[in-house]
Structure formats: structure tokens, C-alpha cells
Amino acid sequence: MERPRILVVGGGFAGVECARRLERRLAPSEADIAIVAPFSYELYLPLLPQVAAGVLTPQSVAVSLRRMLHRTRIIPGGAIGIDPRAKVCVIKKITDETVYEHYDYIVLAPGSVTRTFDIPGLVQHARGMKTLAEAAYVRDHVISQLDLADAATDRDERISRLQFMVVGGGYAGTETAACLQRVTSYAIKRYPRLNPNLIKWHLVDIAPKLMPELGDKLGSTALDLLRRRGIEVSLGVSVAEVTDTSVKLTDGRNIPCRTLIWTAGVAASPLIATLDADTVRGRLATTADMSVPQCDGMFALGDAAAVPDLAKGDGAVCPPTAQHAQRQGKVAADNVAAALRGGPMQPYFHKDLGLVVDLGGAQAVSKPMGIELTGVAAQGVARGYHLMALRTNVAKVRVMTNWLLNATAGDDFVRTGFQLRRPATLKDFEYTDTYLTKEQIKEHVASLNVRQ
Incomplete structure (x- = not known):
């Protein structure tokens, strides 16, 4: 049977x-x-933002x-x-x-x-942070912008390559902006020809508060941490139009920028x-x-x-x-x-057991079981939670080893050439155009019955 x-x-x-x-x-x-x-x-x-930041290897979170x-x-x-x-x-x-x-x-x-919206140029020019391939590509892309800015002879090109924007003030967007800003702030020391003041990170969200699930106190703490690190956080603002060299916001600003990372929900x-x-x-x-x-x-x-x-x-x-x-x-x-x-x-x-948000290095905010934590204590809770949630001992060891290596040896900021010379934007990774319609499903099943 x-x-x-x-x-x-x-x-x-x-x-x-x-x-x-x-x-x-x-x-x-x-x-x-x-x-x-x-x-x-x-x-x-x-942990995808840490893959994009080079703290973890792609294999360690797969x-x-x-x-x-x-x-x-x-x-x-x-x-x-x-x-x-x-x-x-x-x-x-x-x-x-x-x-x-x-x-x-x-x-x-x-x-x-x-989740995307009908914004001109968005799907053609934005990068995502939803898949392992996207995270690996974003890291390559960010470092390539530093390389290209260093080689640029035109000041306007250099400025546009050194401005980065993340849209979405939830956990994914906030952690992505925080982790990647830390990458560029350390990497710029390897580029003596570049002015560090030209590097600007923008975090944009239509909501009036950053990560409202954290509560007013922790949300304000995270916001202050990001701003002290030089990240420009714009709330109550969204994207109006995207081109290959600029992002126009709904408040009228037109920011020269060649990197837009879209994390505005799913x-x-x-x-x-x-x-x-x-x-x-x-x-x-x-x-x-x-x-x-x-x-x-x-x-x-x-x-x-x-x-x-x-x-x-x-x-x-x-x-x-x-x-x-x-x-x-x-x-x-x-x-x-x-x-x-x-x-x-x-x-x-x-x-719900609580929330953890890793802002890179020793900076984090977390709310386990309703207890509000910041700094090293919050980072310890965040990393402990991630290790607990990983389902194999091999994965736990890989992640812990990567954290230790990054903390002691740092990063070499190299590009791997992933998706070299391909657009690799939102529409290239998630294959959302492969699904059948209801009528097509009926046709497929009918043809299957005929063959049987």
C-alpha cells in the first residue's frame, strides 16, 4: 500500500x-x-548584513x-x-x-x-538584502565604489560613488546601514587619496520612528548611535525616483548616489x-x-x-x-x-521572546523578555541568540570562528568579482516572474492527466 x-x-x-x-x-x-x-x-x-560587511563568510550562514x-x-x-x-x-x-x-x-x-513600489527606476537600480547572493554582491559593490572613486578624475563622479543609501528603518535596513558604514569607515584608511568626509551613508524610512517595535527609549538610543557615527537618518521620507547616479527623495532632495539598498519590507x-x-x-x-x-x-x-x-x-x-x-x-x-x-x-x-539588533562592533540594542539593553551586554545577547538559533554545530563553529577572526585580524576589503559586469539588481535575484497564473496551472494539470 x-x-x-x-x-x-x-x-x-x-x-x-x-x-x-x-x-x-x-x-x-x-x-x-x-x-x-x-x-x-x-x-x-x-546575519545577512554581517555577510555583506565581510564579518561572516557566506558559507557560515548557509x-x-x-x-x-x-x-x-x-x-x-x-x-x-x-x-x-x-x-x-x-x-x-x-x-x-x-x-x-x-x-x-x-x-x-x-x-x-x-516588497517594492511603483517608483521610477527602483527595480532597475536598487539592490536587495534578501538572499545570500545579494549580500555577497552588495559587499563587492560597496568596495568597488571605493576603488572607482579612488581612480576617478571627476569630482562629481567621486562624490556620487561615495554616497550610499539604505531604504527601510526596520531591523534589516538598520543593521545593513550600521554594518556597512563600519566597513567603509575602516576601509577608507587604505585609500589615502580619498577624503573621508566625502563618504556619506543615508538611512531613509517613511515611518516617523526607527524600529518602533523596540520602544521609544531603545529606538532613540539606536538612532543616536547611528547619527553619532555619521549616518544621516531621514524619517518620514521615501524615494521618489532612482537613476544610475542619483536618488530623488520625496522631500525634494536629489542625492548623488550610485548605491541604493532597498529593505523596505517584504x-x-x-x-x-x-x-x-x-x-x-x-x-x-x-x-x-x-x-x-x-x-x-x-x-x-x-x-x-x-x-x-x-x-x-x-x-x-x-x-x-x-x-x-x-x-x-x-x-x-x-x-x-x-x-x-x-x-x-x-x-x-x-x-515573543524579544528583539536583538546588531549595530556592528560592540554596539547593539536588544530587548530580551522585555529587558532593555545596550552596548556590550546587548551585543552578547544578540550573538548568543543567533548561535542558539543556528541549527547545526558546524554552523555555530563557523560563525564563532568568523567573529573571532574579524575581531582580531580585521578585514582586507577585497572584491571577489561576484556577478562582475552584471546589473545584479532586485529583479535579478528573486525570480518573481516565474509563477504560473491560475489558468496556466489548470492547463498544466490537464495535460498531466492526459499523459497519464
Whole structure:
């Protein structure tokens, strides 16, 4: 008798944690487990700014799926459409081959993509900080601007190459600006021909406060730290237009700048839009046990799902954070196992453990369990949390070793030539144009039935 087929879509925090738990909860004879993931690693996203800064190597935040998953079949690709009635997932493999995966239970954890707006020139000229490739590219790009500014004979070119802008005052944007500003402030010592005063970092956000989740006191502390380091923070302001040599802001300023890093929020994976199911602000609406009411055998979690936040109540949904994704993965796996065995499913409930923000070096702010910390103590909490969250001992050792080497030996500020002479902007990394329409999904499944 054929075993039930469980398909996990997504190799991020939620999907990988779910697959790991399913391996522990279910005997090999109870179900076949497969996971669809474009890469053979789980990306530890919170440390991407440190990859861009050269503090950590890319490999250290890429946690091997094959170290964590021992009997789950890994399908290298991405889900581009789902037919819930036929229980078929359409997958585009990394070879561009289209394959069809039948399932009895499907767990949707496809994550999110960078949220963009209809701003002239944005997708053509902005860089992101959502993938490992983007982080590695941004580091190369920033150092190349120093090299090119040093070689420039035109003053206007030099000025535009030495101005950098990060849009988004959340954790990703704030940490990216802080870590990369630290890189340029140390690297400039290797460029005696350049005037250090020409290097300017801008952090822009439409919100009136920086990282409001931290509270007024810690948010103000972080803001003061950034400004004392020379980062110009502009709040209540957004981007109006982007060209290859300048960024125009909504307050009328036109800043000569060739580096725009866009971290202004995320949107649920476009895969969600291919389903005939209810959504909440673009995220797939689920019950408290993470099942999708309109689709039999379907569960959803992580950034792509609007899971009720029972700890807050009042109709709130869980924010798209790594902390919730990992814990939702465990509960979703338990509920899939319960559904398979005909047992009761449990609602997801988790109280946020706190927030950590690494501002580079010994500077950090954190709020573990509601306790406000700054400086070395906050940095210790931040790094301790990251080590705890990494899922393999190899990854923990790599990260600790990188931190030690960077603290003692510093950085050589070299470019690797990654994506040399290619644009490598937002549209080049996240492949958001590969998803099928609902009509195309029906056509694919119909052709599959004919062949069978």
C-alpha cells in the first residue's frame, strides 16, 4: 500500500523546521516526506548584513539541508503553482525543467520576497538584502565604489560613488546601514587619496520612528548611535525616483548616489496569489492550527501565512519573523502528523521572546523578555541568540570562528568579482516572474492527466 506523501514547500526557517520535526514524529513506514527548495541550504537571514560587511563568510550562514534532513527527499527548485483539488504541485527545477509532484498533505512555507513600489527606476537600480547572493554582491559593490572613486578624475563622479543609501528603518535596513558604514569607515584608511568626509551613508524610512517595535527609549538610543557615527537618518521620507547616479527623495532632495539598498519590507511569495483561498494583506489566511480551510490537506506558515497570533488576540496575525517561523514549523509538523493519524490538532501559540539588533562592533540594542539593553551586554545577547538559533554545530563553529577572526585580524576589503559586469539588481535575484497564473496551472494539470 502506497505511503501518504507529505510535500513541504520552502527551505527557510518554517519549512526546514517542519521537515525536521516530521522526520522525528513519523516513522519511515508512515509517510514519504519531500521538500522543495531552490538551494541546498537554509539561509540564516538575520546575519545577512554581517555577510555583506565581510564579518561572516557566506558559507557560515548557509546551513546545509543534508546535515539537518536525513530521509527527506530534496527537490532542487521552486513551486510555481498548486492545484489543491488535484493535489498537484507544479515545480520548476533549477534546470528549468517543469515537474509535477502529487501530495496528500502539503505544507506551504515559501517565504517572502522584497516588497517594492511603483517608483521610477527602483527595480532597475536598487539592490536587495534578501538572499545570500545579494549580500555577497552588495559587499563587492560597496568596495568597488571605493576603488572607482579612488581612480576617478571627476569630482562629481567621486562624490556620487561615495554616497550610499539604505531604504527601510526596520531591523534589516538598520543593521545593513550600521554594518556597512563600519566597513567603509575602516576601509577608507587604505585609500589615502580619498577624503573621508566625502563618504556619506543615508538611512531613509517613511515611518516617523526607527524600529518602533523596540520602544521609544531603545529606538532613540539606536538612532543616536547611528547619527553619532555619521549616518544621516531621514524619517518620514521615501524615494521618489532612482537613476544610475542619483536618488530623488520625496522631500525634494536629489542625492548623488550610485548605491541604493532597498529593505523596505517584504511581501508574501507570489505563489500565494495562484491559490483560490482567502488572504490577509497578501498572506494566506489560516486557522489557529495553520490549516487552510478552503484546501484539503493544506497547511501554511511563515512569512507567506497569516497565522492568528493568539498571544496578542484582537484578530492580530503573527509577524513575519524567524522566531515565529521556526516555532510554527514544529507545531505544523505535529498537526500534519495528527491529521495523518486522525488525531486532534493543536493551535499555535507563542509569546515573543524579544528583539536583538546588531549595530556592528560592540554596539547593539536588544530587548530580551522585555529587558532593555545596550552596548556590550546587548551585543552578547544578540550573538548568543543567533548561535542558539543556528541549527547545526558546524554552523555555530563557523560563525564563532568568523567573529573571532574579524575581531582580531580585521578585514582586507577585497572584491571577489561576484556577478562582475552584471546589473545584479532586485529583479535579478528573486525570480518573481516565474509563477504560473491560475489558468496556466489548470492547463498544466490537464495535460498531466492526459499523459497519464
